[in-house]
Amino acid sequence: MTVTPRQATVDDVADWWANGICRMEPGVVELRGIPVQELIGHRGLVSTIWLMVRGSSPTTAEAALLEAAMVASVDHGPQAPSIAIARMTATCGVGMNNAIASGVNALGDSHGGAGQQCVELLSDIVARESAGAALDAATTEVVAEYRARDPYLPGFGHRFHPVDPRRDPLLGLVDEAVSAGTVEGRHVAAARAVETELNRGRRKPVPMNIDGATAVIYAELGFPPELARGLFVLSRSVGILAHAWEETNSGRRNEGPMPTSILPTYR
Template sequence: MTATAVEQGDRKAADWWATSVIRMAPGVVELRGRPVQDLIGSSSFPALIWMMLLGTEPTAGQARLLEAALVAGVDHGPQAPSVAIARMAATCGVGLNSAMASGINVLGDSHGGAGQQCVELLHEVVALTSQGESPEAAAAAVVARWREHTRYLPGFGHRFHPVDPRRAPLLSLVDTAVAAGEVEGLHATAALAVEAEINRGRARPIPMNIDGATAVIYAELGFPAPLARGLFVLSRSVGILAHAWEESQSGLRNKGPIPRDVLPTHLGQDG
């Protein structure tokens, strides 16, 4: 093999996982071009998440807004399938990593995906307003289009909370960020217009929930819609870890989804 062929082979191997996220060499760890030793003790975790995902550095206000969204989504109790599954797995003799992965792996379209879907919905409203439509008219058009395919509008209503307690503080922080010029507020306006549209004529309101409020934040901060789901998973992983650890300390083994003295209803045999 010629020297040129060897060099080409080395380059092909080096390019296999080419990345701008990190540069790692003996004695060197740089994250997005920043030496890790300069980040340790000076960068907040939300600011580091921003830098790793978007490749830029947030302002202090943007980092605080991202942190608020991450804090808000940390946990919602064992009623959530992801948490219940992690707790069950923790009693089965697996490690914390397996228990966490078991829970995280069920964060899909129905459980965990509403934030991404709501960002997509809000993008549609903002796109129409950028073409000259009023927020109200844009919201009406987008809601009508979505309802051609589903009655469910992601980011609105909650199976447990009449009013999600996380909604108001998150939207208040968005208002503060808009006033400070940290974000534009276009997606917040869109979300409120959608909320007004879906509640038009209703005696019992359907308010924005945690998925809607965090979708506003992620969209305002410029995160692509798929990252809204990834950021939710990152946030909820903290709660999943806490539950898996708590359950692992209980001393119980092979804990199932219902108490052992409760037998599932038998539906009988066909035929």
Template sequence: MTDVTGPTVEDTTAWWSTSITRIAPGEIDLRGYPIEQLIGKLGFVGAIWLLTKGSLPTPAQSRLLEAAMVASVDHGPQAPSIASARMAATCGVGINGAIANGVNVLGDTHGGAGQQCVELLCAIVDTARHDGRPVTEVAAETVAEHRARKAYLPGFGHRFHPRDPRRDVLLTLVREAVDTGEVAGEHLRAALAVEAALARGSRKPPMNVDGITAVVYAELGVEPELARGYFVLARSVGILAHAWEESNSGRRIKGPLPPPLLADYTGEPTRDFEG
């Protein structure tokens, strides 16, 4: 007969073991720091870095991360995530449901370009290192390969802005961090090389916010999927603001089209049912 024993106390407490937070009656430590020592001294972006990366950020890390997140907070109600949250807010789901609705729309196509661009820049840098080739050469090959496949190049060009207004200011901050030795600048050079290669074609799409924030995250050593998480955190601010504004508008059950407009019908014409 098989002797089956249940989990021990040690097994149970180890089930959700974590290196992030220690709690005990009257005590909360974040990565080993008592929370009462952090409140009022560590900024919110610093707390994000501490919890996700496991250490206190340097001034440069905090400055660049905050700049990237501020750049990503909102892009108006035409963004699907914002529109989704606003519609949900008129349906009585509550502010948390409206925010969740907006966040859940952030997928590979809407919200995923930053992660994809971090992956792209890291691949260019890694290939250049491995092959001992100039990053400009690898970037040009990458652009040519994407163009040959007619593939989307994440982080470059914008469907609305001829030149993304967030690009230049973030680029300046990264360049300053490179000049002071706070970041290496390899991923910045890769992104600029991609941009230069694109400029030699008929279309000359500059970096957009996903591209320049990808430079920030890659220079900070942020893993690609975590970079998407940072974008989601940042965009949640805009989602919250729009959901709250809409919830106070007084309109109920607001659909995607203003009444009396209706979506075009492209199906069969109305006909009698002969059963």
């Protein structure tokens, strides 16, 4: 028996990319149901990011806390692979979009994924605490489980900074937000408990780093782990853009990862 395929209708085509984010038709652009003209000049970029990904509007205090996290993550210099790749790409004459995309594409589990992983870690501790475990006991269990898989704990320690200079300002803002009732404070408590657990019996401390501090903020604000990585990518894109633009204007061509006077070791 031959089955005749049903012909697609206009509604079928219109439903193909049905979404609840943007309504666009002649003379109309609405973002999450809000006309864009009502956002222009009245809504900041970070608040709009929240609106777009969450479908709701943050309070002024929530937006300020999110902005602090995103500002703190914009750049960490050309030794970061994403920045170095963007700079090298910019000297190849491919244009800004390619340079930025090349830098962003270097952000993965090892470089750029620690924030997401730390949100997962802290959320695991908070979930066990909610189930009745004491915070210290939950932390000890989770840290042991994570370190059994990998000695590196996402969000803690830094290869350059004895103490990450971004840690204390961010945690200070979180403490203020907890006092003001903006956030609950359970994830920041879990993060500090992890620090205590990691540093037990150590002479050289392993403090929270930028990934841990921003993970605390993203988790306290209710962002799921995957969005923590997405927000980091948006933030770091600012640094990638700045470095790609500076390199574009340097006049240098075809810059590699090391000076031409140094040749790689041949084995």
